Amino acid sequence: xxxxxxxxxxxxxxxxxxxxxxxxxxxxxxxxxxxxxxxxxxxxxxxxxxxxxxxxxxxxxxxxxxxxxxxxxxxxxxxxxxxxxxxxxxxxxxxxxxxxxxxxxxxxxxxxxxxxxxxxxxxxxxxxxxxxxxxxxxxxxxxxxxxx
Amino acid sequence: xxxxxxxxxxxxxxxxxxxxxxxxxxxxxxxxxxxxxxxxxxxxxxxxxxxxxxxxxxxxxxxxxxxxxxxxxxxxxxxxxxxxxxxxxxxxxxxxxxxxxxxxxxxxxxxxxxxxxxxxxxxxxxxxxxxxxxxxxxxxxxxxxxxxxxxxxxxxxxxxxxxxxxxxxxxxxxxxxxxxxxxxxxxxxxxxxxxxxxxxxxxxxxxxxxxxxxxxxxxxxxxxxxxxxxxxxxxxxxxxxxxxxxxxxxxxxxxxxxxxxxxxxxxxxxxxxxxxxxxxxxxxxxxxxxxxxxxxxxxxxxxxxxxxxxxxxxxxxxxxxxxxxxxxxxxxxxxxxxxxxxxxxxxxxxxxxxxxxxxxxxxxxxxxxxxxxxxxxxxxxxxxxxxxxxxxxxxxxxxxxxxxxxxxxxxxxxxxxxxxxxxxxxxxxxxxxxxxxxxxxxxxxxxxxxxxxxxxxxxxxxxxxxxxxxxxxxxxxxxxxxxxxxxxxxxxxxxxxxxxxxxxxx
Numbered sequence: 001x002x003x004x005x006x007x008x009x010x011x012x013x014x015x016x017x018x019x020x021x022x023x024x025x026x027x028x029x030x031x032x033x034x035x036x037x038x039x040x041x042x043x044x045x046x047x048x049x050x051x052x053x054x055x056x057x058x059x060x061x062x063x064x065x066x067x068x069x070x071x072x073x074x075x076x077x078x079x080x081x082x083x084x085x086x087x088x089x090x091x092x093x094x095x096x097x098x099x100x101x102x103x104x105x106x107x108x109x110x111x112x113x114x115x116x117x118x119x120x121x122x123x124x125x126x127x128x129x130x131x132x133x134x135x136x137x138x139x140x141x142x143x144x145x146x147x148x
Numbered sequence: 149x150x151x152x153x154x155x156x157x158x159x160x161x162x163x164x165x166x167x168x169x170x171x172x173x174x175x176x177x178x179x180x181x182x183x184x185x186x187x188x189x190x191x192x193x194x195x196x197x198x199x200x201x202x203x204x205x206x207x208x209x210x211x212x213x214x215x216x217x218x219x220x221x222x223x224x225x226x227x228x229x230x231x232x233x234x235x236x237x238x239x240x241x242x243x244x245x246x247x248x249x250x251x252x253x254x255x256x257x258x259x260x261x262x263x264x265x266x267x268x269x270x271x272x273x274x275x276x277x278x279x280x281x282x283x284x285x286x287x288x289x290x291x292x293x294x295x296x297x298x299x300x301x302x303x304x305x306x307x308x309x310x311x312x313x314x315x316x317x318x319x320x321x322x323x324x325x326x327x328x329x330x331x332x333x334x335x336x337x338x339x340x341x342x343x344x345x346x347x348x349x350x351x352x353x354x355x356x357x358x359x360x361x362x363x364x365x366x367x368x369x370x371x372x373x374x375x376x377x378x379x380x381x382x383x384x385x386x387x388x389x390x391x392x393x394x395x396x397x398x399x400x401x402x403x404x405x406x407x408x409x410x411x412x413x414x415x416x417x418x419x420x421x422x423x424x425x426x427x428x429x430x431x432x433x434x435x436x437x438x439x440x441x442x443x444x445x446x447x448x449x450x451x452x453x454x455x456x457x458x459x460x461x462x463x464x465x466x467x468x469x470x471x472x473x474x475x476x477x478x479x480x481x482x483x484x485x486x487x488x489x490x491x492x493x494x495x496x497x498x499x500x501x502x503x504x505x506x507x508x509x510x511x512x513x514x515x516x517x518x519x520x521x522x523x524x525x526x527x528x529x530x531x532x533x534x535x536x537x538x539x540x541x542x543x544x545x546x547x548x549x550x551x552x553x554x555x556x557x558x559x560x561x562x563x564x565x566x567x568x569x570x571x572x573x574x575x576x577x578x579x580x581x582x583x584x585x586x587x588x589x590x591x592x593x594x595x596x597x598x599x600x601x602x603x604x605x606x607x608x609x610x611x612x613x614x615x616x617x618x619x620x621x622x623x624x625x626x627x628x629x630x631x632x633x634x635x636x637x638x639x640x641x642x643x644x645x646x647x648x649x650x651x652x653x654x
Contacts, residue, residue: 011316035609037604038338039333039335042600042601056319060315060316076368080546081567084364084550084570087563088564107539111539115540119539123543140555140558
């Protein structure tokens with residue numbers, strides 16, 4: 001599989017752009033002077049360094065024939081992202097146990113070979129264990145069910 | 149404090165019942181995650197970190213360190229029995245360990261690795277006891293320029309000594325340093341890169357950054373992998389374990405050489421147990437009179453790397469405990485744990501927290517002894533664990549990740565931070581950017597800036613102070629040397645010739 005040159009340069013270019021953006025951010029803070037460097041001084045220098053190393057990455061990528069990465073497991077990424085997102089958004093409103101079940105359910109939807117029975121069993125164990133350890137043991141301000 | 153008094157303080161601390169208990173919990177969790185492929189010591193330590201808020205700092209550190217070295221034991225067991233490196237660092241053990249298992253010598257191989265691991269660790273622990281206080285005493289004289297340049301050296305060495313692109317590693321160090329800038333500037337109270345988010349006023353939480361970059365990213369990359377086939381490993385009998393006299397003689401020298409290489413490599417910043425075991429293996433193969441036996445079940449081929457990786461894990465504590473400079477990602481998280489408990493590692497640590505320093509070191513020994521005793525009878529149980537399917541395991545780990553970061557600050561914001569760094573870490577893995585330098589930079593960023601600003605203030609804006617101060621000049625010179633090696637590919641190739649193949653991040 002041949003990769004277009006643009007794709008192989010993308011990581012380095014991203015770093016250069018990130019460096020530029022961070023540098024622009026640093027300019028909004030007081031720079032101070034070399035006698036008394038202000039809060040913007042160090043980040044500005046680092047941003048410059050980041051752009052320089054990004055340039056190095058670009059140059060290196062141009063010269064090499066890197067093997068293309070194996071096909072990406074988009075399903076895995078999407079499943080993990082959505083399940084964590086759902087847990088974070090809901091746990092304070094619907095409680096620890098429903099949020100845990102929701103996380104398991106979303107993971108299962110993205111899984112090719114799902115075994116609902118064993119998943120349900122695992123989810124139940126984790127719900128019980130987590131309630132005992134985190135809610136009762138460590139006293140986290142979360143409810144097992146419902147808002148805190 | 150002299151060595152003997154330190155010994156006593158350490159034993160008194162490490163032998164209390166609660167410390168023994170946490171040490172035991174640590175090494176057990178460590179063995180557990182070491183055996184399981186797809187979750188490493190770093191992910192486990194990040195997961196356990198929030199739980200330690202409720203512990204005494206010494207107990208917390210002892211438990212977390214136990215996870216670190218326990219994982220090295222567990223990793224080798226899975227390598228030998230199933231040709232599955234439980235941790236990236238145990239990959240070398242597969243080369244000769246698995247052929248031994250195929251020849252029916254698995255019990256012997258497991259016994260030998262356990263003994264080697266213990267000997268390797270013990271030698272390195274003695275070195276930690278000798279060197280860490282000496283280096284710390286030397287470093288007590290350090291002012292701001294020396295600190296700045298020794299930290300710089302640590303970061304530069306960590307990113308240029310890794311296998312893979314040095315530019316990628318360097319860019320990740322700088323990125324990590326910048327991540328450390330987020331939050332309130334300590335000198336002026338200026339908010340930097342907080343984007344108006346109140347939650348970022350104290351910066352990113354180290355737990356969230358580490359769990360995202362290592363834990364979540366590791367889970368995402370593992371989900372797509374094909375499931376391993378678990379083979380029947382047969383019965384492990386005690387009688388088959390003991391080496392014969394000839395076999396003892398065969399492993400003594402490789403073990404000592406491996407321990408030496410591991411101790412040295414581990415104390416350098418940026419070179420973890422992976423490189424240590426690889427170098428030990430390469431050395432044994434080169435000096436062996438019968439190199440053709442390697443890869444077909446040579447005893448030397450497991451004893452040297454196992455001694456080396458365990459030694460390197462222990463000696464990695466030297467720069468952290470004496471200078472406050474973590475050499476690899478796991479030690480960086482441990483250092484983060486100390487900072488969270490209000491203890492800043494540095495040359496003063498040994499004097500101000502003697503029971504913590506010596507207690508930790510003595511607990512290394514006790515922990516290694518526990519592992520030696522624990523590892524052998526429990527092999528059957530560890531092997532059963534490997535049959536847990538990953539698709540049941542990972543949602544459970546995700547729940548613990550979420551609740552773990554939440555418990556750090558009782559704030560859901562950190563769950564989203566973990567998510568962000570998890571996605572970032574996944575992309576970095578895909579394009580070959582190492583995550584360890586990010587974490588090192590993140591931990592050292594605020595310290596580096598503080599010492600830089602103090603040095604500039606004291607020298608009245610004269611940046612040459614870093615080169616005119618003699619100790620600082622040596623560190624700066626070494627940093628320049630490491631950087632120069634990046635631009636002289638011939639030199640680099642010669643340095644790295646002994647380390648073929650890629651060693652994955654742990």
